[in-house]
Amino acid sequence: xxxxxxxxxxxxxxxxxxxxxxxxxxxxxxxxxxxxxxxxxxxxxxxxxxxxxxxxxxxxxxxxxxxxxxxxxxxxxxxxxxxxxxxxxxxxxxxxxxxxxxxxxxxxxxxxxx
Amino acid sequence: xxxxxxxxxxxxxxxxxxxxxxxxxxxxxxxxxxxxxxxxxxxxxxxxxxxxxxxxxxxxxxxxxxxxxxxxxxxxxxxxxxxxxxxxxxxxxxxxxxxxxxxxxxxxxxxxxx
Numbered sequence: 178x179x180x181x182x183x184x185x186x187x188x189x190x191x192x193x194x195x196x197x198x199x200x201x202x203x204x205x206x207x208x209x210x211x212x213x214x215x216x217x218x219x220x221x222x223x224x225x226x227x228x229x230x231x232x233x234x235x236x237x238x239x240x241x242x243x244x245x246x247x248x249x250x251x252x253x254x255x256x257x258x259x260x261x262x263x264x265x266x267x268x269x270x271x272x273x274x275x276x277x278x279x280x281x282x283x284x285x286x287x288x289x290x291x
Numbered sequence: 292x293x294x295x296x297x298x299x300x301x302x303x304x305x306x307x308x309x310x311x312x313x314x315x316x317x318x319x320x321x322x323x324x325x326x327x328x329x330x331x332x333x334x335x336x337x338x339x340x341x342x343x344x345x346x347x348x349x350x351x352x353x354x355x356x357x358x359x360x361x362x363x364x365x366x367x368x369x370x371x372x373x374x375x376x377x378x379x380x381x382x383x384x385x386x387x388x389x390x391x392x393x394x395x396x397x398x399x400x401x402x403x404x405x
Contacts (some may be wrong), residue, residue: 219295219396220334265334267303278347279326279394281334 181272181282193255196286200266207269209249210279211240214263216236219220256289263287279285293317295384295397303403316363316384323347323365325357326395328379335405337380340365341387370400372399377404 180232181184182201190196200209208227210222224233226249237260239252253260266283269277296315304310316323325337340359357367363384369376375399379399387390 216397219383221396222393260346267334277339278336278349279324279334280336 179283180280182266182267183264183282183285185285186283186287187286189290190256192257192291194289195254196253196256196287197250197252198287199248199250199266199284200282202268203247206244207246209242209246210257210267211249211251211263212267212281213263214265220265242280253287256287258289258291261287261289292327295378295395297382297397297400299400300398301403302400303405304329304372304374305405306374308372309368310372310402311366311368312380312382312402314365316365316382316399317395320384320386320395321363322387322392324383324385325365325367326383326392327383328381328399329377334381336403337367341367348395349355361398372404376402378402388400 180202184199208225210225211223213223214220224240226240229246230244231242234266236253241250263284263286267279268282293389295317298313303307314323320349322341324339326336337351337355338345339347343359345359354370359365379401381396381399383396385394
């Protein structure tokens with residue numbers, strides 16, 4: 178059983194559409210990170226959420242951490258081809274916000290078609 | 292400043308051989324982590340080095356090993372290669388993982404075992 182379940186696994190949309198991807202677990206986390214990985218590159222950190230119910234915005238991307246700190250969502254408004262990539266959520270194996278031994282979900286592969 | 296550099300970018304080996312991958316972290320970063328990425332398992336933590344000491348280790352067999360040099364550069368070695376070792380191997384550096392400092396990933400080494 179995966180610690181982090183991401184859905185959907187694949188998503189193909191047209192430019193300008195909105196979308197939401199999810200990261201769910203039965204465990205409680207002190208913090209959760211979202212990464213984007215473009216083809217041929219390593220993951221790049223987008224955001225870290227730490228407080229239950231927290232909402233963070235990064236331009237057209239909105240991240241939310243569930244009230245119980247067991248799940249998170251990423252909403253993209255008016256998607257663009259440059260948003261194409263693998264979106265990964267991750268949690269730390271340590272405590273206190275450390276980045277020790279990150280556990281990743283399998284990701285959502287997003288394709289935005291022009 | 293320069294990012295995390297991994298060499299080589301691509302590698303083809305045959306079963307039974309061994310391989311050494313190299314990672315040069317961002318200047319000033321003392322923590323280097325290694326991850327394996329496969330389509331089936333996603334990103335999985337291999338090990339982490341800090342100031343030349345292995346500080347954390349994931350659930351991989353002893354065929355997977357690593358080391359870190361005094362200049363923080365790191366190498367990982369896989370001996371007696373198996374077909375299932377085919378993967379993208381990613382290196383990430385930070386100033387200190389345990390303090391929650393941001394991870395920066397390299398572009399990875401794509402290893403194919405034939």
